[in-house]
Amino acid sequence: xxxxxxxxxxxxxxxxxxxxxxxxxxxxxxxxxxxxxxxxxxxxxxxxxxxxxxxxxxxxxxxxxxxxxxxxxxxxxxxxxxxxxxxxxxxxxxxxxxxxxx
Amino acid sequence: xxxxxxxxxxxxxxxxxxxxxxxxxxxxxxxxxxxxxxxxxxxxxxxxxxxxxxxxxxxxxxxxxxxxxxxxxxxxxxxxxxxxxxxxxxxxxxxxxxxxxxxxxxxxxxxxxxxxxxxxxxxxxxxxxxxxxxxxxxxxxxxxxxxxxxxxxxxxxxxxxxxxxxxx
Numbered sequence: 389x390x391x392x393x394x395x396x397x398x399x400x401x402x403x404x405x406x407x408x409x410x411x412x413x414x415x416x417x418x419x420x421x422x423x424x425x426x427x428x429x430x431x432x433x434x435x436x437x438x439x440x441x442x443x444x445x446x447x448x449x450x451x452x453x454x455x456x457x458x459x460x461x462x463x464x465x466x467x468x469x470x471x472x473x474x475x476x477x478x479x480x481x482x483x484x485x486x487x488x489x490x
Numbered sequence: 491x492x493x494x495x496x497x498x499x500x501x502x503x504x505x506x507x508x509x510x511x512x513x514x515x516x517x518x519x520x521x522x523x524x525x526x527x528x529x530x531x532x533x534x535x536x537x538x539x540x541x542x543x544x545x546x547x548x549x550x551x552x553x554x555x556x557x558x559x560x561x562x563x564x565x566x567x568x569x570x571x572x573x574x575x576x577x578x579x580x581x582x583x584x585x586x587x588x589x590x591x592x593x594x595x596x597x598x599x600x601x602x603x604x605x606x607x608x609x610x611x612x613x614x615x616x617x618x619x620x621x622x623x624x625x626x627x628x629x630x631x632x633x634x635x636x637x638x639x640x641x642x643x644x645x646x647x648x649x650x651x652x653x654x655x656x657x658x
Binding site (some may be wrong): 392393396397400403404407408410414415417419420422423424426427430433434437438440441444445446447448449450453454455456457458459460461462464465467468469470471472474480483 | 492499503507509510515518519522525529534535536537538540541544545548553556557561563564617619627633639640641643644647648
């Protein structure tokens, strides 16, 4: 089997992570921010899978499972918060929340 | 195998970039789903079929359904029907469908190529399960507690509003 070099796998993970980070910083829609977070978590999981493939160990896939569980919990709470914020501010703009007091 | 990896990686990067540049959230969700499917193909080419299956089921399935559910829930109003018609115009799905077709062709290519070649470098689900319920058992318990906390938190945050509206 022709092995994919470790460098290329990590490069792909880094590209996806930086795309997610860019989205997180640039987009002002709360749902888009959450989606960018998903992309970043996914890229982190990809890095673990690449490492698991490099050393032929199962540990990387196990850690990917934990990232998956963490992402699911984060998204559930995050989307519930988004819904609360929309009810309260009638907007999904992140900048609308900059004056949150009390 | 190398070819499949680079192609799926390119699809993932392109779909993620297009996701970030969409103005409409539903269009961005379409591209995000394609991106996650592409990453699943990458996992498969890297010899992690179990992770690839979970990526499709949990990420592209469950988490994306949560997103779509919330997006649809937030847009209740007079403009909702008109906006939905605008979302579902035929031109919208062309981009995601094109990228998905690339992934489908790649999947056929991978399934037709020699399965024995693939399995030499692969870590099968059995090895993952043995590691998961062996040395990592305490982490499984912690993850289950985290999911329970997420469930309770989401229920609390979602319930609060309904209760308030019922009182008013």
